[in-house]
Amino acid sequence: TRSEGFTYTSTRSRVVFGVDASRERLAAEVDALGGQRVLVVAGAAEMPLARELAEPFADRVVGWFDDVRQHVPVECAEAARALARDTSADLLLSVGGGSTTGTAKAVALTDRLPVLAVPTTYAGSEMTNVWGLTEGARKTTGVDDVVAPRTVVYDPALTVGLPPGLSAASGLNAMAHCVEALWAPGANPVTTLLAVEAVAGLTRGLPGVLADGEDLTARSDVLYGAWLAGTAFATAGSGLHHKTCHVLGGAFALPHAEMHAVVLPHVLAFQTPALHPATVDRLSRALQGPGAERPAELLADLDDALGIPAGLRDVGLREEDLPEAATLVADVVADGAIPNPRPISRADVDALVRAAWAGRPRR
Numbered sequence: 001t002r003s004e005g006f007t008y009t010s011t012r013s014r015v016v017f018g019v020d021a022s023r024e025r026l027a028a029e030v031d032a033l034g035g036q037r038v039l040v041v042a043g044a045a046e047m048p049l050a051r052e053l054a055e056p057f058a059d060r061v062v063g064w065f066d067d068v069r070q071h072v073p074v075e076c077a078e079a080a081r082a083l084a085r086d087t088s089a090d091l092l093l094s095v096g097g098g099s100t101t102g103t104a105k106a107v108a109l110t111d112r113l114p115v116l117a118v119p120t121t122y123a124g125s126e127m128t129n130v131w132g133l134t135e136g137a138r139k140t141t142g143v144d145d146v147v148a149p150r151t152v153v154y155d156p157a158l159t160v161g162l163p164p165g166l167s168a169a170s171g172l173n174a175m176a177h178c179v180e181a182l183w184a185p186g187a188n189p190v191t192t193l194l195a196v197e198a199v200a201g202l203t204r205g206l207p208g209v210l211a212d213g214e215d216l217t218a219r220s221d222v223l224y225g226a227w228l229a230g231t232a233f234a235t236a237g238s239g240l241h242h243k244t245c246h247v248l249g250g251a252f253a254l255p256h257a258e259m260h261a262v263v264l265p266h267v268l269a270f271q272t273p274a275l276h277p278a279t280v281d282r283l284s285r286a287l288q289g290p291g292a293e294r295p296a297e298l299l300a301d302l303d304d305a306l307g308i309p310a311g312l313r314d315v316g317l318r319e320e321d322l323p324e325a326a327t328l329v330a331d332v333v334a335d336g337a338i339p340n341p342r343p344i345s346r347a348d349v350d351a352l353v354r355a356a357w358a359g360r361p362r363r
């Protein structure tokens with residue numbers, strides 16, 4: 001709460017947001033960052049789009065890097081770094097989802113080049129100073145301000161091609177960022193403000209995006225929500241929800257997006273009694289409820305509307321795995337293992353994991 005005092009560090013990135021912003025304003029943003037030798041980073045599927053966007057400053061593009069893979073294998077990072085050095089690049093332009101942004105960040109980390117990011121999903125990586133690399137099966141992450149993109153151009157028009165399944169998965173990933181930001185260790189009144197506004201944008205936009213992927217109003221609402229969600233999460237950090245999903249995903253190879261979507265309403269139901277009543281009220285309204293209602297059920301309704309499986313039982317977790325699942329989660333989150341507004345006991349974890357396995361939290 002405000003009376004307890006807080007610390008707020010804002011991200012230093014510049015954001016340009018708007019339909020067609022990538023076509024109309026990207027060249028000016030390259031100029032503003034002093035980009036004379038631009039290395040374009042985009043996955044093979046997004047490279048045609050990246051080439052089109054770079055057309056107005058094609059004479060300043062010194063290289064194209066398209067070996068983008070999930071979780072940024074070190075070999076890919078090394079190849080991108082070598083290209084940046086060979087071409088004496090002075091600016092990295094990334095066009096794509098979180099994997100692409102992550103590849104540009106890996107180059108920024110070692111070579112200290114500024115990143116101009118043009119996101120095409122709702123992952124939110126472009127708003128954080130977190131980098132990630134994988135070597136074999138091991139993923140390493142770290143925090144360094146040098147990887148945070150200096151400028152981000154958000155263009156809802158670039159997301160119209162994101163298919164319904166990916167749109168829902170990515171949008172609900174953003175939802176997890178903003179809901180978690182309400183209680184994560186770095187939460188403060190400003191991140192709460194951002195988080196509630198993000199929830200509102202995602203809730204307003206996602207059903208429309210699934211009904212008509214070319215609805216630019218809905219696409220704009222979701223991308224706006226994803227931006228604010230990423231911003232709130234970048235400051236608030238990860239808490240009960242992400243730690244729980246990290247453990248479950250790692251131990252039982254559950255599908256990432258569905259698992260997050262299924263677990264989130266249950267974590268929210270657990271946390272709600274410890275949230276400030278005014279926050280609960282605003283959150284319920286953001287989820288299009290009448291306010292002062294239990295927000296977890298409203299979030300579960302949204303999952304229903306988006307066709308998300310009901311419980312972890314529907315995405316591959318077996319009932320006989322529940323004791324082990326609860327033990328693994330409890331080791332990481334229970335009995336004071338993480339700072340949390342509501343104390344979490346082993347019994348709480350058992351109940352949470354079983355409820356998420358069985359189906360939605362219900363009124």
Ligand code: NAD
Binds near residue numbers: 096120124132166
């Ligand atoms: P992604 O970047 O792997 O992209 C998923 C798929 O979507 C790809 O096949 C891509 O070609 C396709 N795609 C992207 N944009 C599209 C568009 N507009 N139309 C059609 N297809 C499109 O997935 P993601 O969900 O964007 O990002 C996930 C990755 O980002 C994970 O590795 C995650 O760890 C990372 N991430 C990092 C942070 C951070 O702070 N460092 C934050 C969030 C996510």
